Amino acid sequence: MNLENIYHQELMQFVQDHLKEDPAHLLLRQKTAPGIDLKIAARQIAMRQKAAKKLPFWAGYPSIIFPPSLSMEQCSSELTAAYKSQLVQGKTFIDLTGGFAVDTFYIGKEFKEITYLERQQELVELARHNLSRLLKGKGIQLSLVHGESVQFIEKTSAKYDVLFVDPARRGSGNQKMYQLKDLEPDVSQNWDLIRDKAKVILIKASPMLDIQAALKELPEINQVHVVAVKNEVKELLFLYNGKNEPLKVVATELGRNSAQQFSFTLEEETNALVNYSLPQKFLVLPFSCILKAGAFKSFGKEFGLSKLHPHTHLYTGNEITGPINGRVFEVLEELKLDKKVLKKRFPDGKVNVLTRNFPSKPDQIKKRYKLKDGGDEYLIACTLMDGQTAVLRCKLSQENT
Structure with a gap:
């Protein structure tokens, strides 16, 4: 797929010129525009309007192409992605479930090498287009792979400093799934395989997931991060770093310019006296x-x-x-x-x-x-x-x- 042929300069300029308009009204009012697919332009306007709040840095790039509505809904916000970037560091990073590449970018931009993996070809092409612009001049070696995460990990001989995975939470009937065993990839079933490939593993899970149940499936986890924005829990993060230390739970309320945290160990919670x-x-x-x-x-x-x-x-x-x-x-x-x-x-x-x-x-x-x-x-x-x-x-x- 040649994205430049679809999202050519004239179409992208049309999007910028009509950013403040209602996309639906635009389609009704303007029946044609020479050389421009109005439906594609309207979708980009709608997604950019969402991105203005969710991904303001990305929305500031006129050349960025935004994905279909579902991918925009499922991707991390700029706030939560930036939070994840503070939890890990190293030289080599792999995102096993790249998607729209928001987490790939924010986590990976301080690494020397990034490997992006995604099973949907359309999203791989979007990531290729967008990341090449967002990471330009940073001297990062970027590899984009179209494939299945478990198959890739089974075959690769590479070892990574940090591995990130955000398992798909939609069933075959598009229903929402929460339990780790129902997601793709199943990190609990493939834990030994994944752990063998990385020093540090960061897993993003649904805010609906039962934390204690997840910890029974992933007993080697070192930290659990519960991340909220505007007092609404957005993400659960499970971090493995291989250290022999008590499990730490961190609850974070994110603001645009600050974060309020409360942390404790499970032992502290068990032993705390209540009045x-x-x-x-x-x-x-x-x-x-x-x-x-x-x-x-x-x-x-x-x-x-x-x-x-x-x-x-x-x-x-x-x-x-x-x-x-x-x-x-x-x-x-x-x-x-x-x-x-x-x-x-x-x-x-x-x-x-x-x-x-x-x-x-x-x-x-x-x-x-x-x-x-x-x-x-x-x-x-x-x-x-x-x-x-x-x-x-x-x-x-x-x-x-």
Whole structure:
């Protein structure tokens, strides 16, 4: 496939000229353009508009060609890819599941040699086009291979400093898959083979994956990184470095210019003592990455907080000193879930509703009591240490994101 014949200079200029337009409206309004395939141009405009937020550095290159929607959806963001690049180093790097090559670029750009492997020919050609421009002048030796990852690893005699793999998470019917054994390649089944080819292995997995189950399948893993952006878990990363050290779990909330981290070992979490208390002056809701990481006891210990209940992952204290890895709420009062009470307290019906270990979901509460998210206050419904439920009116004290 000669991409330059399809994405020629005139088409790419047309894309740049219409970047701020709605691609669908553009197709309806402009029926033809001499020498330009409008459907291809419209797709590039749509993908570039997505890339402006997800991959701003790449979007700054007018010559970069973007892939179909599914590949754009599945690829890492610039933030998460840059985070992965900080976890590994060396001279030789292989990406076994190259895809759109976002991780290939960000992880590999500090290496001397990069090997990109991908089973879809179209994505290989896109990577060839894009990486040659993004890596220009860096003196990196780049090899692009069209093939199956396990077959390549079985045949190659090469050894790599770092091996990265992001197993495909779509089934034959395009359904989403989460468990390691259901993904391609199956890293647990092929662990010995992969480990023999690299000093360091970095595995990207779905945020839906059960971490403890994965660790049973991959017992040699040294670090687990739970990565979130805007308080939404985006990636689980499993790092093997061959060191004889306790497993470390790192929960990271990524911002554009900073990162907030909380780390612990499984032994620290197991041995941490938990204090329980009824609500005090402040409530703390840890970041989603911390909860996904399973730091239910060590979080309270680290910040000197008590839990409301073993299964209510809300923490409380009368004093909050310094920044904390989560949202901090000041408790104003306890309310009853009663239409008259809520109408008097929130005449416009605006209040943000959160639930933790509570019989009803936020949407159910909002529907029943005619509430809608908004305003500066929160209703936090939860179960307390005595097993009783409570609804607390709060205001946000610290956002920390």
